[in-house]
Amino acid sequence: MENLFRKLKENRDSGRYPCHMPGHKRRACGDLTEELCGLDITETDGFDNLHQPQEILLSLQQEAARLYGAEESFFLVNGSTAGILAAVSASLERGRRILMARNCHRSAYHAAYLRGLDITYLYPAMLSEFDIFDAVTPRQVEEALEQDPEIGAVLLVSPTYEGRISDVASIAEIVHAKGIPLIVDEAHGAHLGFGSGLPGNSCAAGADLVIHSVHKTLPSLTQTALLHVNGERTDREKLRRFLRIYQTSSPSYLLMASIGNVLRFLETDGERAFGIFTQLYAEMMDRLKGCGHLKILPWERGNGSAGSRQDIGKLLISVKETGWTGRKLYDLLLQQYALQPEMAGESYVLAMFTVNDSPEGYRRMTQALLEIDKDPQLETMGREYAGRKEILDFSEKPTSRIPLAKAWDMAGELVELSRSVGRDAGEFVNLYPPGVPVLVPGERITENMYIRIRSWLDSGLTVQGVERKAGNIYIRVIT
Numbered sequence: 001m002e003n004l005f006r007k008l009k010e011n012r013d014s015g016r017y018p019c020h021m022p023g024h025k026r027r028a029c030g031d032l033t034e035e036l037c038g039l040d041i042t043e044t045d046g047f048d049n050l051h052q053p054q055e056i057l058l059s060l061q062q063e064a065a066r067l068y069g070a071e072e073s074f075f076l077v078n079g080s081t082a083g084i085l086a087a088v089s090a091s092l093e094r095g096r097r098i099l100m101a102r103n104c105h106r107s108a109y110h111a112a113y114l115r116g117l118d119i120t121y122l123y124p125a126m127l128s129e130f131d132i133f134d135a136v137t138p139r140q141v142e143e144a145l146e147q148d149p150e151i152g153a154v155l156l157v158s159p160t161y162e163g164r165i166s167d168v169a170s171i172a173e174i175v176h177a178k179g180i181p182l183i184v185d186e187a188h189g190a191h192l193g194f195g196s197g198l199p200g201n202s203c204a205a206g207a208d209l210v211i212h213s214v215h216k217t218l219p220s221l222t223q224t225a226l227l228h229v230n231g232e233r234t235d236r237e238k239l240r241r242f243l244r245i246y247q248t249s250s251p252s253y254l255l256m257a258s259i260g261n262v263l264r265f266l267e268t269d270g271e272r273a274f275g276i277f278t279q280l281y282a283e284m285m286d287r288l289k290g291c292g293h294l295k296i297l298p299w300e301r302g303n304g305s306a307g308s309r310q311d312i313g314k315l316l317i318s319v320k321e322t323g324w325t326g327r328k329l330y331d332l333l334l335q336q337y338a339l340q341p342e343m344a345g346e347s348y349v350l351a352m353f354t355v356n357d358s359p360e361g362y363r364r365m366t367q368a369l370l371e372i373d374k375d376p377q378l379e380t381m382g383r384e385y386a387g388r389k390e391i392l393d394f395s396e397k398p399t400s401r402i403p404l405a406k407a408w409d410m411a412g413e414l415v416e417l418s419r420s421v422g423r424d425a426g427e428f429v430n431l432y433p434p435g436v437p438v439l440v441p442g443e444r445i446t447e448n449m450y451i452r453i454r455s456w457l458d459s460g461l462t463v464q465g466v467e468r469k470a471g472n473i474y475i476r477v478i479t
């Protein structure tokens with residue numbers, strides 16, 4: 001496999017003076033060190049072109065396709081976001097209808113907005129014990145497609161942010177029986193298919209378009225991702241066109257070298273590394289079965305070949321039964337144990353482990369949680385979450401009077417959150433991370449939705465789509 005990093009180092013050491021971009025000219029400036037700048041180039045002689053690859057980038061993309069079992073793969077330097085935008089845009093003509101899981105990332109909604117798509121939502125069941133969405137099931141997809149023959153493509157997210165994996169093979173059969181493409185946002189599953197006894201990826205399961213954030217679950221730089229395409233249902237020229245539209249014309253070679261590096265890692269060291277990963281993760285999950293108050297979303301090695309499965313690497317710790325909020329556990333882990341979790345939800349904390357974690361990370365997290373679990377405060381510190389959970393209806397399906405594509409362009413005004421009930425949302429509202437909207441422009445703001453957003457804010461969670469001004473919270477509504 002060609003080595004883009006090595007080529008970048010050779011370029012740095014070649015003695016060729018850079019009379020070209022980037023403007024740092026491979027020299028230090030302020031906090032930007034020569035070490036960082038030395039390898040940072042964009043397209044120049046001998047380095048191919050991302051939007052018309054013929055040399056090293058073509059060869060590396062072919063290696064990606066081979067490793068992931070795809071017919072064709074594309075490097076993404078703007079994350080899975082760019083891949084989702086391009087996949088959805090290429091799959092549907094303007095104004096068509098998409099069947100889409102409600103727990104899709106914002107980029108899927110943005111694609112629907114840009115292409116003027118109508119959306120039919122698939123609402124996965126709630127795993128109410130943990131307050132998270134489960135995976136979309138084949139039956140749900142089948143029913144939705146039976147009800148609406150106008151649907152032109154299906155988009156689902158698997159694994160979900162919290163690690164729920166769909167039976168993509170069965171879903172692909174159902175979707176293909178209708179002659180339409182299946183897009184799988186597998187942003188959190190770039191590692192799937194690489195460990196023995198772990199589920200395979202969605203290319204193997206028959207999906208037409210699969211998007212992987214290699215930066216999320218593999219050792220690669222932030223923003224690096226892959227888009228894979230299979231079969232005849234995707235117009236590849238159109239896909240390339242949209243990739244040109246959504247990706248920069250000056251791609252970072254550092255990012256692309258990082259993708260190449262991870263491909264080489266998977267090929268040369270993947271089996272050994274995934275063996276260790278599986279062992280360390282399994283040991284941690286086993287030891288955490290000793291928790292009496294904190295509840296861990298269970299994971300079993302090779303847990304079933306169909307239906308919902310839980311992905312390796314996610315550690316979801318529910319505090320629902322303790323009376324604490326997710327934020328409280330998050331802060332405790334951060335401040336007292338110097339462990340930085342991935343996110344805090346209202347009643348849980350999510351941490352992530354990958355093939356590149358050190359044994360120390362598992363040891364520290366395990367010890368911290370076992371210690372916290374014994375903390376007498378856990379039972380006596382008040383009922384922060386318990387009081388609220390009774391009134392929060394997580395299963396609410398918002399109603400929309402105005403399609404997103406129209407609603408987001410309509411005139412709006414900021415109103416105080418408490419006065420927004422009964423109005424139509426003018427902006428997305430979501431927790432960040434993960435960026436899954438609870439409110440989409442055009443959807444009616446209900447009392448329950450208001451309570452839910454208020455509750456997130458009171459719990460100290462990061463809510464996007466609301467504005468704070470002079471101690472009040474405002475939300476944009478359509479006028």
Ligand SMILES: Cc1ncc(COP(=O)(O)O)c(C=O)c1O
Binds near residue numbers: 081161
């Ligand atoms: C399910 C899902 N899809 C897509 C994305 C976007 O990925 P990226 O950050 O690589 O653009 C995210 C980001 O968190 C995500 O959680």
